[in-house]
Amino acid sequence: MRDAYHEELDSIGDGLVEMARLVGSAIGRATTALLDADLKLAESVIASDERVDDLQRELENRAIDLLARQQPVATDLRIVVTSLRMSADLERSGDLARHVAKLARLRYPQSAVPRDLHSTVLEMGQLAQRLMAKAAEVIISKDVDAALQLEADDDRMDELHRTLFQHLLDDRWQHGIETAVDVTLCGRYYERFADHAVSVANRVVYLVTGEHADELTSSTTPAADGS
Amino acid sequence: MRDAYHEELDSIGDGLVEMARLVGSAIGRATTALLDADLKLAESVIASDERVDDLQRELENRAIDLLARQQPVATDLRIVVTSLRMSADLERSGDLARHVAKLARLRYPQSAVPRDLHSTVLEMGQLAQRLMAKAAEVIISKDVDAALQLEADDDRMDELHRTLFQHLLDDRWQHGIETAVDVTLCGRYYERFADHAVSVANRVVYLVTGEHADELTSSTTPAADGS
Numbered sequence: 153m154r155d156a157y158h159e160e161l162d163s164i165g166d167g168l169v170e171m172a173r174l175v176g177s178a179i180g181r182a183t184t185a186l187l188d189a190d191l192k193l194a195e196s197v198i199a200s201d202e203r204v205d206d207l208q209r210e211l212e213n214r215a216i217d218l219l220a221r222q223q224p225v226a227t228d229l230r231i232v233v234t235s236l237r238m239s240a241d242l243e244r245s246g247d248l249a250r251h252v253a254k255l256a257r258l259r260y261p262q263s264a265v266p267r268d269l270h271s272t273v274l275e276m277g278q279l280a281q282r283l284m285a286k287a288a289e290v291i292i293s294k295d296v297d298a299a300l301q302l303e304a305d306d307d308r309m310d311e312l313h314r315t316l317f318q319h320l321l322d323d324r325w326q327h328g329i330e331t332a333v334d335v336t337l338c339g340r341y342y343e344r345f346a347d348h349a350v351s352v353a354n355r356v357v358y359l360v361t362g363e364h365a366d367e368l369t370s371s372t373t374p375a376a377d378g379s
Numbered sequence: 380m381r382d383a384y385h386e387e388l389d390s391i392g393d394g395l396v397e398m399a400r401l402v403g404s405a406i407g408r409a410t411t412a413l414l415d416a417d418l419k420l421a422e423s424v425i426a427s428d429e430r431v432d433d434l435q436r437e438l439e440n441r442a443i444d445l446l447a448r449q450q451p452v453a454t455d456l457r458i459v460v461t462s463l464r465m466s467a468d469l470e471r472s473g474d475l476a477r478h479v480a481k482l483a484r485l486r487y488p489q490s491a492v493p494r495d496l497h498s499t500v501l502e503m504g505q506l507a508q509r510l511m512a513k514a515a516e517v518i519i520s521k522d523v524d525a526a527l528q529l530e531a532d533d534d535r536m537d538e539l540h541r542t543l544f545q546h547l548l549d550d551r552w553q554h555g556i557e558t559a560v561d562v563t564l565c566g567r568y569y570e571r572f573a574d575h576a577v578s579v580a581n582r583v584v585y586l587v588t589g590e591h592a593d594e595l596t597s598s599t600t601p602a603a604d605g606s
Contacts (some may be wrong), residue, residue, distance in 0.1 A: 216460055223450040233443055236460065240467060318596055329559050330548055336563045 159223050160214070164235050167211040169288050171242040172352070174204050176284035178249035179345055183277025185256040186338070187270050189263040197253035204246035211239045227359075234355050238291070241348040241355075245284065248345045252277075255338055264334040266327045269319055276312045276342040279305065283349035290353045294360050299353040300369060309346040313339050384449050387441070391462050394438040396515050398469040398556045399579070403511035405476035406572055410504025412483040413565070414497050416490040424480035431473035438466045454586075461582050465518070468575040468582075472511065475572045479504075482565055489562040490604050493554045496546055503569040506532065510576035517580045521587050526580040529597060536573040540566050 178197050185194035215232050218224070224232060255264045265273050283305055290299045316339040319325065320332055354365035361368060404497035405424050412421035442459050445451070451459060483492045492500050510532055517526045543566045546552065547559055588595060 212460075216456060219446065219460070220452045225447045229443060229447050233439075233446070233463065236463065237467065240464065317560070320560055325556055329552055329556070332556050332559050333544070333547055333563045336560045337567065340564065340567065353464050 156171055158222075159219075160218050161224075161231060162227065164211060164215055165291060167207060167214070168238050168242065168352075169238060170236060171204055171207050171211070171246075172284055172288035172291065174200070174207070175242055175245040175249055176281050176288065178246060179252065179277060179284065179342075180281040182249045182252035182256065183274065183281075184330050185253055186265060186277075187263055187274060189256065189260050191257060191260045194253040194256040194260070198257070201250040204243060208239045208243040212236060215239075218371070230359060232360050238352050238355050241351050242288065245345050245348040248341045248348075251275045251341050252338060255334060255369050259334065264331070264338065266331055266335075269316065269335060270278070270322070272312055272315050273321070273338065275343075276309065276316075276339070279312065280342050280345045280349070283309070287349040287352040290356050294356055296360050296368075300365060302350045303365065303369065306346050306350050309343060311367050313343050336375050342356040346352045383453075384445075387445050387449070388451075388455065388458060389444070391438060391442055391459065391555075392518060394434060394441070395462060395465050395469065395518050395579075398431055398434050398438070398466060398473075399511055399515035399518065401434070401514065402469055402472040402476055403508050405431070405473060406479065406493070406504060406511065406569075406574065407508040409476045409479035409483065410501065410508075412480055412500060413492060414490055416440050418484060418487045421480040421483040421487070425484070425536075428473045428477040431470060435466045439463060439542055443602055458585060461586050465579050465582050468578050472572050472575040475568045478568050479565060482561060485587070486561065491565065493562075496541040496543065496562060499539055499542050499546075500565065502568075503536065503543075503566070506536055506539070507569050507572045508537075510573050514576040514579040515582050523584050523587050523595075526584045527544050528590060529577045529580040530592065530596065533573050533577050534556070536570060540570050 180198060181193055182197045184190060215236055219229075219232055258264070263270075283302055286298065286302055286305070289295075290302070290312060316335060320335060325332070357363070357365045357368060405427060408420055409424045411417060412424060414418075433437060442463055446459055448457075449455075461534060485491070502560075510529055513525065513529055513532070517529070547562060552559065584590070584592045
């Protein structure tokens with residue numbers, strides 16, 4: 153009986169990892185579609201988001217079913233509830249990848265991103281994908297140090313986001329308002345995507361330690377507090 | 380025993396309603412702060428978001444506690460799990476109100492929104508606040524028709540959002556890139572805020588009927604499908 157139960161718990165974890173892999177792949181492909189103005193790829197990202205939504209519903213139903221039949225307490229209960237929260241993060245990440253792909257489709261056959269911002273946006277896309285891959289690993293390994301590392305990686309995303317804004321607000325900006333709007337939204341999508349990956353990792357930290365990631369960082373590395 | 384249990388369940392509902400009221404008030408005040416360039420009001424919105432975050436943590440802990448001690452099944456279990464999802468929507472709405480307030484603070488003593496867009500942004504703010512007030516009522520009344528009404532109200536938000544974009548992309552736009560970026564982000568914040576209010580209402584629909592709001596709308600009003 154308990155074996156079947158732990159199998160079910162594991163299968164929820166597997167579902168989360170699958171979602172993380174799908175949305176990680178989606179943001180990578182959406183970035184390529186955006187920069188290369190690849191309509192087919194954009195369409196495929198948009199279509200594949202349905203699979204992520206389906207997975208989330210399945211996972212939610214499985215979690216509720218498990219709560220009802222097995223009535224877990226203590227840690228096991230926290231795992232199930234936290235899984236629900238993580239699946240919401242991942243579902244939302246999928247939406248954001250879809251938004252990037254929709255922007256690519258909207259501006260086809262042009263690229264929505266001007267040439268001089270390609271390298272910044274490419275790095276944002278790669279970083280977003282890497283953060284999600286790390287979040288997936290953290291779900292499997294439950295490695296708190298690895299999880300806390302995501303915050304540091306996310307600082308790089310914030311830097312890249314600032315770089316975008318510097319370009320936008322530079323007097324020499326010559327790409328007009330429409331492109332400014334596109335770049336603003338697209339920067340926001342990547343930033344939020346990264347936030348959700350960090351959030352998934354932080355929830356693992358909370359599960360393992362019972363402390364929230366921000367408390368943990370400031371208590372173990374007091375120097376970080378004043379920086 | 381069961382009485383104490385239903386009291387606890389009710390208190391979770393009360394917590395959700397309080398969160399909805401707080402974030403509804405926050406988006407209203409943030410809009411005033413934005414349009415009137417009112418720094419004090421902006422600061423108060425930013426500060427008050429902490430209360431929303433605290434409420435969410437409390438509510439989450441109370442829900443987990445209730446799951447552990449009372450082990451609800453069937454409908455009661457769905458109520459608790461759905462409450463967790465709603466509290467996440469409401470917490471995120473609070474963040475979005477805070478973002479609007481931060482934009483107000485960033486551009487003080489100017490208003491981030493140019494004069495000719497004030498009426499559109501004012502209507503977006505009022506609509507956002509009204510949607511959240513309706514969501515709060517729906518949590519209390521569990522009225523499915525009232526809940527489905529929010530989708531229609533949200534159509535107006537989409538219209539207003541399109542109006543913003545029309546202004547932005549009009550050749551006569553004369554407010555420069557920085558303001559275009561501000562208006563783009565701020566339109567996005569209102570739109571997302573409204574999405575979360577709709578999402579809260581839709582979750583009530585699902586609780587009451589066992590059907591997702593989109594299925595329900597298309598089955599009861601087939602005409603809406605082709606529009």
